[in-house]
Amino acid sequence: MHSDLWVKEVIDENFAASFRVERTLFSAKGPFQTVDIVETKGHGRMLLNDGMVMLSERDEHVYHEMMAHVPLMVHPNPKRVLVIGGGDGGTAREVLRHPQIEKCVMVEIDQLVVDACKEHIPQTASVFGHPKLELIIGDGVDYVAQYKKGRDQKFDVILVDSTDPVGPAQPLFGPEFYQNIYDCLADDGIVVSQGESPYYHQEMQRTLIKIIWEKFPVATLLNFHNMTYPGGLWSFSFGSKKYHPERDFRPSGLATIKGGFRYYNENVHRACFALPNFQLENVGQFLKI
Amino acid sequence: MHSDLWVKEVIDENFAASFRVERTLFSAKGPFQTVDIVETKGHGRMLLNDGMVMLSERDEHVYHEMMAHVPLMVHPNPKRVLVIGGGDGGTAREVLRHPQIEKCVMVEIDQLVVDACKEHIPQTASVFGHPKLELIIGDGVDYVAQYKKGRDQKFDVILVDSTDPVGPAQPLFGPEFYQNIYDCLADDGIVVSQGESPYYHQEMQRTLIKIIWEKFPVATLLNFHNMTYPGGLWSFSFGSKKYHPERDFRPSGLATIKGGFRYYNENVHRACFALPNFQLENVGQFLKI
Numbered sequence: 001m002h003s004d005l006w007v008k009e010v011i012d013e014n015f016a017a018s019f020r021v022e023r024t025l026f027s028a029k030g031p032f033q034t035v036d037i038v039e040t041k042g043h044g045r046m047l048l049n050d051g052m053v054m055l056s057e058r059d060e061h062v063y064h065e066m067m068a069h070v071p072l073m074v075h076p077n078p079k080r081v082l083v084i085g086g087g088d089g090g091t092a093r094e095v096l097r098h099p100q101i102e103k104c105v106m107v108e109i110d111q112l113v114v115d116a117c118k119e120h121i122p123q124t125a126s127v128f129g130h131p132k133l134e135l136i137i138g139d140g141v142d143y144v145a146q147y148k149k150g151r152d153q154k155f156d157v158i159l160v161d162s163t164d165p166v167g168p169a170q171p172l173f174g175p176e177f178y179q180n181i182y183d184c185l186a187d188d189g190i191v192v193s194q195g196e197s198p199y200y201h202q203e204m205q206r207t208l209i210k211i212i213w214e215k216f217p218v219a220t221l222l223n224f225h226n227m228t229y230p231g232g233l234w235s236f237s238f239g240s241k242k243y244h245p246e247r248d249f250r251p252s253g254l255a256t257i258k259g260g261f262r263y264y265n266e267n268v269h270r271a272c273f274a275l276p277n278f279q280l281e282n283v284g285q286f287l288k289i
Numbered sequence: 290m291h292s293d294l295w296v297k298e299v300i301d302e303n304f305a306a307s308f309r310v311e312r313t314l315f316s317a318k319g320p321f322q323t324v325d326i327v328e329t330k331g332h333g334r335m336l337l338n339d340g341m342v343m344l345s346e347r348d349e350h351v352y353h354e355m356m357a358h359v360p361l362m363v364h365p366n367p368k369r370v371l372v373i374g375g376g377d378g379g380t381a382r383e384v385l386r387h388p389q390i391e392k393c394v395m396v397e398i399d400q401l402v403v404d405a406c407k408e409h410i411p412q413t414a415s416v417f418g419h420p421k422l423e424l425i426i427g428d429g430v431d432y433v434a435q436y437k438k439g440r441d442q443k444f445d446v447i448l449v450d451s452t453d454p455v456g457p458a459q460p461l462f463g464p465e466f467y468q469n470i471y472d473c474l475a476d477d478g479i480v481v482s483q484g485e486s487p488y489y490h491q492e493m494q495r496t497l498i499k500i501i502w503e504k505f506p507v508a509t510l511l512n513f514h515n516m517t518y519p520g521g522l523w524s525f526s527f528g529s530k531k532y533h534p535e536r537d538f539r540p541s542g543l544a545t546i547k548g549g550f551r552y553y554n555e556n557v558h559r560a561c562f563a564l565p566n567f568q569l570e571n572v573g574q575f576l577k578i
Contacts, residue, residue: 006305012331013330013331014329014330014332015306015307015308015309015331015332016295016306016307017304017305018305018306018307019304020302020303041303042302042303042304043303059488062565199348199516223514225512225521225565226521227488227520227521227522229521230516231514231516231521232514232516232518232520232521233514233521233522260566261566262565262566263565263566264566265563265565265566267562267564268563268566270560271559271561271562272560274556274557274559275556275557276551276552276553276554276557277549277550277551277553277557280554
């Protein structure tokens with residue numbers, strides 16, 4: 001017999017995704033958002049912020065592999081990576097599988113997410129003991145605004161692993177933030193950001209890629225499939241000061257990562273930049289590639 | 290104010306997708322399946338067979354464009370096409386946009402689906418008046434078994450646009466059917482079939498591609514994203530006696546189709562064969578490409 005407990009996410013008022021739940025492991029309301037972790041049937045453990053699915057153990061590798069490895073297989077010599085958000089640890093986990101990375105700084109606004117994942121989602125949060133990881137609990141918007149004024153070494157790659165642009169993540173979809181990101185990046189730096197759904201968030205996706213297009217000489221989107229996200233199809237934006245995501249791709253780098261990949265591979269890297277026509281109609285004018 | 294009527298599809302016991310409904314347009318139980326057409330909010334009109342989402346007006350072009358144009362842009366001179374299933378008309382509609390097609394035979398088992406779509410989903414069913422279309426209400430399994438014994442000209446391309454392999458569509462996922470498909474195809478023929486979800490139907494997908502792999506010298510899967518299908522990521526199988534889906538692809542053919550495409554384009558064609566690692570683990574041994 002199955003339990004009849006479900007967690008339901010309503011998207012866009014007209015679509016809802018429901019996942020069968022075995023039991024609730026964690027539920028708390030913090031200063032930024034409510035955080036829930038449930039044990040589902042069929043999708044592993046699932047993290048929800050303000051009722052929105054952030055990750056499930058079943059498909060989190062898709063999102064995290066694509067966010068980390070696409071830029072790190074394009075940049076020829078990445079040593080310093082900044083992750084904004086990503087409190088579950090999955091993005092930093094994938095970054096730190098690259099042996100040449102010397103330091104990964106992660107700035108997560110919500111201690112509650114980190115603590116909840118440490119206790120209940122070791123699949124991603126196991127990275128928090130990594131010696132090359134510096135975890136800062138703080139506002140990523142303030143962090144980059146301050147960091148660029150300092151004399152610290154710039155970042156080779158910045159990954160904006162944010163929630164949707166409501167609540168604490170809203171400023172992460174604005175032009176000032178991306179000017180600061182630009183200034184925190186080295187002269188050949190790359191920024192990859194959570195870019196929403198090409199189906200359900202067309203306006204947000206256009207807003208984001210337009211900002212990248214205004215500031216970076218190379219600007220595009222890449223697509224991947226996350227089974228637990230609404231509609232399944234999801235995008236990241238890719239902004240780069242120098243390197244081209246396809247021409248500068250170094251597939252030989254894949255063999256340097258121990259343990260392989262569950263989603264990413266050489267063909268997937270090349271294919272993820274092929275945007276369908278309906279998406280090009282929305283964002284095509286803001287691509288530079 | 291929104292209505293609070295929803296249509297809900299439960300998949301795999303552990304996931305459910307719900308779409309907000311404005312009103313029910315059609316609902317009947319026929320000899321093969323129940324057929325419902327609802328007007329949704331946000332996804333246009335939606336066809337459900339036995340409660341499973343078959344198409345929505347919002348994303349049907351993805352499925353139908355990929356099923357028809359991928360093989361028709363690979364085969365250099367397709368003239369005769371057979372569609373098994375596809376009672377909504379969308380696949381035949383896309384086939385008949387190719388001016389060189391001389392005849393499209395469509396064999397749909399369920400008159401009720403055709404009639405319901407004719408009345409309520411003209412977006413796909415408008416094709417039923419097309420002079421090059423021959424619509425046969427009958428069992429596709431019997432049709433190919435009989436057709437191969439006759440002296441009629443073979444087909445260049447066969448498209449198996451079936452429902453999931455339960456109920457009337459079950460024999461469409463078996464080896465005998467594919468032997469008959471093979472025998473109904475010309476010596477350079479191609480068959481493309483609805484191939485289920487790489488996430489939710491791994492065993493069915495492996496069963497199908499194994500059959501294609503056993504019978505055809507070229508066998509692979511191609512992926513696309515259908516927002517209203519569970520998990521979003523979906524596959525077709527591609528079996529071919531001669532032509533290679535990438536090396537024999539003729540992108541110059543795209544310009545011959547008036548009205549363009551809403552999803553398909555040259556880059557999407559090349560990218561759709563890039564399967565992620567988790568899918569390759571399941572089906573990789575049955576690919577010949």
